[in-house]
Amino acid sequence: MQPRAILTSQQFSLTIRRLCHLLIENHGDFKNSVIIGVQPRGILLSARIEKELRSITKLPNLQHGKLDITFYRDDFRQKGKPLEASETNIPFSIEGKKVILIDDVLYTGRTIRAALDAMLDFGRPENVELLVLIDRRLHRDLPIQATYVGKIIDSIAHERVKVEWEEEGLKDTVWIENV
Amino acid sequence: MSALSQKHLLGIKYIQKSDIELILQTASRFKEVLQRPIKKVPSLRDITIANLFFEDSTRTRISFELAEKRLSADTINFSASNSSVKKGETLLDTVRNILAMKVDMVVMRHSSSGAPVFLSQHIPASIVNAGDGTNEHPTQALLDAYSMTEKFGTLKGLRVLIVGDITHSRVAGSNIPLLQKMGAEVTVCGPPTLIPKHLPELGVRVETNLKKALQWCDVANVLRIQLERMDIKFVPTLREYSLFYGINRELLDSLNKQITIMHPGPINRGVELNSDVADSGQSLILQQVENGVAVRMAVMYLLAGRE
Numbered sequence: 430m431q432p433r434a435i436l437t438s439q440q441f442s443l444t445i446r447r448l449c450h451l452l453i454e455n456h457g458d459f460k461n462s463v464i465i466g467v468q469p470r471g472i473l474l475s476a477r478i479e480k481e482l483r484s485i486t487k488l489p490n491l492q493h494g495k496l497d498i499t500f501y502r503d504d505f506r507q508k509g510k511p512l513e514a515s516e517t518n519i520p521f522s523i524e525g526k527k528v529i530l531i532d533d534v535l536y537t538g539r540t541i542r543a544a545l546d547a548m549l550d551f552g553r554p555e556n557v558e559l560l561v562l563i564d565r566r567l568h569r570d571l572p573i574q575a576t577y578v579g580k581i582i583d584s585i586a587h588e589r590v591k592v593e594w595e596e597e598g599l600k601d602t603v604w605i606e607n608v
Numbered sequence: 609m610s611a612l613s614q615k616h617l618l619g620i621k622y623i624q625k626s627d628i629e630l631i632l633q634t635a636s637r638f639k640e641v642l643q644r645p646i647k648k649v650p651s652l653r654d655i656t657i658a659n660l661f662f663e664d665s666t667r668t669r670i671s672f673e674l675a676e677k678r679l680s681a682d683t684i685n686f687s688a689s690n691s692s693v694k695k696g697e698t699l700l701d702t703v704r705n706i707l708a709m710k711v712d713m714v715v716m717r718h719s720s721s722g723a724p725v726f727l728s729q730h731i732p733a734s735i736v737n738a739g740d741g742t743n744e745h746p747t748q749a750l751l752d753a754y755s756m757t758e759k760f761g762t763l764k765g766l767r768v769l770i771v772g773d774i775t776h777s778r779v780a781g782s783n784i785p786l787l788q789k790m791g792a793e794v795t796v797c798g799p800p801t802l803i804p805k806h807l808p809e810l811g812v813r814v815e816t817n818l819k820k821a822l823q824w825c826d827v828a829n830v831l832r833i834q835l836e837r838m839d840i841k842f843v844p845t846l847r848e849y850s851l852f853y854g855i856n857r858e859l860l861d862s863l864n865k866q867i868t869i870m871h872p873g874p875i876n877r878g879v880e881l882n883s884d885v886a887d888s889g890q891s892l893i894l895q896q897v898e899n900g901v902a903v904r905m906a907v908m909y910l911l912a913g914r915e
Contacts, residue, residue: 500637500650505912512610512634512909513610513633514634517641547649550648551644551645
């Protein structure tokens with residue numbers, strides 16, 4: 430089966446804009462809130478969210494971090510999983526802050542479990558929300574759900590969801606394909 | 609997916625350039641972990657590591673232990689001075705007994721060159737060489753490389769001078785192949801009695817005049833005179849050695865450039881290095897120690913992840 434686009438370029442930007450409006454509604458001027466993208470793919474979304482938030486309203490307080498979860502994975506030593514870590518850069522304190530974790534696709538929930546553990550090593554936030562572009566809701570291994578969802582899809586296990594970005598020289602598109 | 613090409617870290621001569629790059633890259637991630645409020649990750653929580661030190665060590669041993677704890681591994685420590693080695697147990701028997709208690713990785717220092725290679729042929733666990741005789745000390749070379757990369761951006765084309773007792777130095781034994789694999793230029797300087805004859809064949813320059821050598825280099829890695837490994841006199845007196853091969857402030861100031869000084873420790877102050885050099889802003893010595901933990905975390909994490 431050919432890859433099928435589930436979010437085309439135009440829908441993609443509408444979705445991101447909607448997510449940003451929801452964030453502004455809940456977090457106001459982001460004085461006590463921070464956004465953290467999960468490496469490697471979540472930071473593409475968090476960077477886009479930051480850009481879009483700033484284009485909607487002036488946000489001098491908005492802070493944006495990157496979090497790598499490689500050392501926190503529960504599938505370390507299982508074949509085919511990367512050992513190579515990406516950069517973590519959280520140049521601010523998360524103590525007492527409202528944290529919005531951002532990743533592109535929510536699937537089994539294991540990455541988010543690892544991200545929560547990794548993030549808590551930086552301090553004790555007031556609360557944590559999760560924003561994802563795609564929620565594959567039928568495949569959760571852990572009781573984890575997103576606060577903000579771009580699009581929910583009911584996929585089957587041997588399908589793969591792929592998010593492509595303009596920043597990578599491609600068109601903003603979400604694909605679903607058989608593997 | 610990138611992983612190490614080897615199951616053990618026995619020496620720099622057994623690993624490839626891509627392995628070195630992966631270790632240094634991973635070490636920079638761990639260095640960031642060490643700046644966090646909670647300086648610990650759960651990666652190796654199901655791994656048990658035995659630190660077998662058949663020879664004395666302070667820095668390396670503490671550094672490995674700390675690295676293991678920061679990775680959440682379980683550790684056991686063994687030193688030859690208070691063990692059954694004194695009762696005549698062989699190396700292999702000692703290690704087999706420890707492995708029988710379900711140990712996954714062995715960090716070993718031994719006074720015999722080649723002891724880790726010998727062990728790797730007989731036991732299933734991964735082995736990290738923490739220094740074997742006068743052969744290799746790979747994690748020291750890796751942390752030296754990391755510290756130089758941090759300071760200069762790259763090792764390629766970097767002019768590195770190694771000063772002192774090259775013959776008995778496992779630090780030189782690991783540093784030379786590493787620097788060459790990474791494209792640095794290497795010169796050694798020391799008394800002719802302490803420089804192995806085969807070095808020029810390996811593409812290493814030999815210079816016996818310290819001032820000329822320092823004038824050439826970007827970094828000088830200064831080694832300790834290892835009196836405990838010298839069964840005959842290689843230098844007449846320490847005082848004479850210090851006069852010809854000791855680095856002091858006056859000598860550094862007489863150069864027309866600012867070079868960086870490194871030392872693997874422990875320093876014989878006043879012999880190979882004067883305090884006004886060792887404690888100056890030109891010295892990377894304490895950064896080397898700091899980076900040692902991150903580099904050793906990277907090595908053990910990558911070895912454990914291969915399985």
